[in-house]
Amino acid sequence: MRAPQRLLPGLQCWAARRAGSLHTPEGGPSTSTAALGVLEAVRGVATASASPAAPQQQPAAAASPPAPAASAARFDLDQHARRLREQLEGPRLLVQQQQLLQQQQRQQQQQEQEGPWGTLLAGRAAPAQGGPGSLEQQQRQQQQQSRRRRLDVSAIPMLRVPSKRDAPAPPPPAGDPRAPSVDWREIVERARRTQERVGGAQMLTDTFSRKHTYLRISLTERCNLRCTYCMPADGVQLTAGERLLTAGEVQRLASLFVSAxxxxxxxTGGEPTVRPDLADICSRLSALPGLRTLALTSNGIALKRQLPQLKAAGLSALNISLDTLRPDRFEALTRRGGHARVLAAVEEALRLGYDPVKVNVVVMRGVNDDEVNDFVELTRDAPINVRFIEYMPFDGNVWSDSKMVPYRELLASIGAAHPGALAREDDPAGEVAKNFRLRGHRGTVSFVTSMTHAFCGDCNRLRLLADGSLKVCLFGANEVSLRDAMRAGASDEELALVISAAVDRKRAAHAGMFELAATANRPMITIGG
Structure with missing residues (x-):
């Protein structure tokens, strides 16, 4: 057995390496049970080498004493094995104790959340107390508790707490910007009693003989940007999805308006391109008999990839909002990135043949008013209509007249940069913008002057919001819910009466800009512009 004795130091060293150096802190936790087996095997070799074989006739009492080297090797291996067992067993016990503590904490939290119902259903006692010595007993008790919790809950009566979404929307208080201008319930009930009817252009003609031929439909309140003049800094309360108009409801109401x-x-939106059924809605609306123009206003972030499909679905006109030509300023204004994607959307619209491609620019003093002539240059070689919009007050956008740049100031700035080049264009019927063309430019520039030169006398537009509310004036606070009337079973004839009553209450003009700034209204993002 001298050969095994010679191999013993090498095997011992290999086993120690296999187990990880037990003399270094990082070695212990990384060991495996296989290393412990190797140590046991090497210890067996050491034991065999320490007791050399004797003839069968030799008495046991005559066995020779173990060699000193072999005894020392066996002692070292015993020490290695003991330390390895401790390092393997220690983390396991620690993990078990941690798991037990976590389970007790989860049970306590669950009991607090469930209240008396949870205690009644669980039927469990308090967890057993004890130290590490009672660990197995505690685990058995936990297993029994888990088995007891496997109950047939189908026989237990469920207590359902009503959801806010299930409850009908309460009527807004007096003075609320969403307070209805008409009571659709009263109108529908009267129509059912008297068989009253209204139809054709009469439905959309107000008491000042203004005929409304332009409907703006907001499809969503959601947006992938957070523009400072549109979205309040602390966000907005979004309407629940089931309270928004479905594609079928949009089609039904649009058909009613078009027929009149x-x-x-x-x-519009929000941002209409975030609505997944946008192309389907375009297909439905473009097929309505009598509709001449189906337009879209978008921020352009997700527009490029959708535009070919939207054009095929019947989208005939396009506005893209872009308030700056500088990427860093774009991020400051929108609180998001994506400037290059908006420019790509403009290029894609031009490639697909939209003429003109309208670019909406909200001008704010000290923010982007130094870029006015840069935007004008976009019209030199492309059929782009840049529309400069006066900054308007809405809830949460911290409007100030000092930030509003009047259109005449913008016009003077452009005229100074292009002497004698500006010429006034004829404004189409119902057009709210003042249109100009620069000599030698393929495109045009326009000014939307809602603040300094209101166009209320010729206003021909109505707004259907994403939640189904009809808004007869952008700056008016009163609304009426066509969604509620429709979902309550109102017929098209009854809806026409509700619409007619709301249109009849449209005022001759909205208030001045300072009065508007003090008037409660929705945030722009929930109106759609």
């Missing part, structure tokens, strides 16, 4: 004389519909 609306010939132009614009889809």
């Amino acid at each position: 004389g609306v010939d132009k519909i614009r889809l």
Whole structure:
């Protein structure tokens, strides 16, 4: 057995390496039970080498004493094995104790959440107390508790707490910006009693003989940007999805308006391209008999990839919002990135043949008013209509007249940069913008002057919001819910009466800009512009 004795130091060293150096802190936790087996095997070799074989006739009492080297090797291996067992067993016990503590904490939290119902259903006692010596007993008790919790809950009566979404929307208090201008319930009930009817252009003609032929439909309140003039800094309360108009409801209401004389519909948001059924809605609306123009206003972030499909679905006109040509300023204004994607959307619209491609620019003093002539340059070689919009007050956008740049100031700035080049264009019927063309430019520039030169006398537009509310004036606070009337079973004839009553209450003009700034209204993002 001298050969095994010679191999013993090498095997011992290999086993120690296999187990990880037990003399270093990082070695212990990384060991495996296989290393412990190797140590046991090497210890067996050491024991065999320490007791050399004797003839069968030799008495046991005559066995020779173990060699000193072999005894020392066996002692070292015993020490290695003991330390390895401790390092393997220690983490396991620690993990078990941690798991037990976590389970007790979860049970306590669950009991607090469930209240008396949880205690009644669980039927469990308090967990057993004890130290590490009672660990197995505690685990058995936990297993029994888990088995007791496997109950047939189908026989237990369920207590359902009503959801806010299940409850009908309470009527807004007096003075609320969403307070209805008409009571649709009263109108529907009267129509059912008297068989009263209204139809054709009469439905959309107000008491000042203004005929409304332009409907703006907001498809969503959601947006993938957070523009400072549109979205309040602390966000907005979004309407629950089931309270928004479905594609079928949009189609039904749009058909009703078109049959009464609306010939132009614009889809807005929020951001309409975040609505997954946008192309389907475009297909439905573009097929309505009598509709001449189906337009879209978008921020352009997700527009490029959708535009070919939207054009095929019947989208005939396009506005893209872009308030700056500088990427860093774009991020400051929108609180998001994506400037290059908006420019790509403009290029894609030009490639697909939209003429003109309208670019909406909200001008704010000290923010982007130094870029006015840069935007004008976009019209030199492309059929782009840049529309400069006066900064308007809405809830949460911290409007100030000092930030509003009047259109005449913008016009003077452009005229100074292009002397004698500006010429006034004829404004189409119902057009709210003042249109100009620069000599030698393929495109045009326009000014939307809602603040300094209101166009209320010729206003021909109505707004259907994403939640189904009809808003007859952008700056008016009163609304009426066509969604509620429709979902309550109102017929098209009854809906026409509700619409007619709301249109009849449209005022001759909205208030001045300072009065508007003090008037409660929705945030722009929930109106759609």
